[in-house]
Amino acid sequence: MTLSEYVQRHIHKIVADPFETYTRRIQGPFLAEVKVDGMTTFLFDSPEYPEIYMATKHNGLYTQANFPNIVSEYMANKVGHDNMLYNELVRKTETMWIHDALMVNGEDVTTKTLMQRKQLLRQLWPTDTEHVKLMDRALPTLITEPGAISQLEQINNFYQMVLRMGHEGIMLKPLYATYNEKPWCKKKEFNTYDAFVTGATVKAGRDEASWDLAVYDAVDAFDANRKAVNVGSVYSTIKEVDRLQIQVGTVLEISAQQIWHTGDTYRFRHPVVVKVRTDKTPYECLLSQLQ
Numbered sequence: 001m002t003l004s005e006y007v008q009r010h011i012h013k014i015v016a017d018p019f020e021t022y023t024r025r026i027q028g029p030f031l032a033e034v035k036v037d038g039m040t041t042f043l044f045d046s047p048e049y050p051e052i053y054m055a056t057k058h059n060g061l062y063t064q065a066n067f068p069n070i071v072s073e074y075m076a077n078k079v080g081h082d083n084m085l086y087n088e089l090v091r092k093t094e095t096m097w098i099h100d101a102l103m104v105n106g107e108d109v110t111t112k113t114l115m116q117r118k119q120l121l122r123q124l125w126p127t128d129t130e131h132v133k134l135m136d137r138a139l140p141t142l143i144t145e146p147g148a149i150s151q152l153e154q155i156n157n158f159y160q161m162v163l164r165m166g167h168e169g170i171m172l173k174p175l176y177a178t179y180n181e182k183p184w185c186k187k188k189e190f191n192t193y194d195a196f197v198t199g200a201t202v203k204a205g206r207d208e209a210s211w212d213l214a215v216y217d218a219v220d221a222f223d224a225n226r227k228a229v230n231v232g233s234v235y236s237t238i239k240e241v242d243r244l245q246i247q248v249g250t251v252l253e254i255s256a257q258q259i260w261h262t263g264d265t266y267r268f269r270h271p272v273v274v275k276v277r278t279d280k281t282p283y284e285c286l287l288s289q290l291q
Contacts, residue, residue: 037168041060045083082106091281100121109179193254194289195251195268197249214230229287232271251276
């Protein structure tokens with residue numbers, strides 16, 4: 001089994017249920033965390049491997065050669081060894097946000113509750129560094145508590161606060177569930193996709209151009225055999241954007257009613273621009289997000 005196949009098999013199940021449905025179906029208390037917009041990776045730190053590997057479910061495999069700051073800080077500051085960590089990896093800023101673990105110091109911790117796994121992570125990573133951070137220590141979190149305000153209201157208030165701070169959404173996790181016991185719940189302001197601009201077209205009856213969009217058919221952001229795939233164009237925006245900022249190669253975050261797909265052709269249906277992603281490169285816009 002490859003490392004990416006391992007990630008595919010063990011990545012946590014995530015649902016996008018409304019909070020009301022999720023909290024009625026899954027027993028709390030819950031931990032709510034900021035949803036970081038990055039690549040989901042497992043970090044493999046094991047004597048079985050010659051170096052530190054970070055793998056994605058899409059066959060991406062990264063080492064110190066790709067992310068030197070992350071790996072060097074991790075090696076210099078970790079307490080223990082033989083770890084398998086669950087992270088969001090933000091390539092633009094080279095930041096690894098650790099939020100869970102499957103193995104710590106050679107022990108399988110998937111049978112422990114989320115609360116227990118979080119405690120072990122704080123022992124493993126006692127101090128955040130510039131490029132490696134514990135998500136629940138460096139960013140706002142919420143643990144729901146019984147009281148005058150219902151769990152659902154606490155969660156909704158936290159979600160709105162996170163959006164006001166400029167984040168894209170939150171993850172809701174049962175605090176006392178073991179790793180495979182219950183799904184997590186994801187909620188974003190918009191269901192979005194990343195695409196890059198390949199050109200602009202002025203259509204009849206419009207004063208401003210529509211942007212032509214593409215994604216890469218590639219294993220990951222470093223795949224030298226990548227191939228650009230046209231996914232249509234977009235004109236409308238949800239929020240006002242500086243159109244002069246958008247050029248060939250600019251990455252746009254797109255919201256669409258659905259993805260139209262037939263054969264090798266993909267198109268956004270009723271797309272709108274959510275925002276310009278100055279923190280991303282075209283190479284991170286992968287076809288796999290539409291599939």
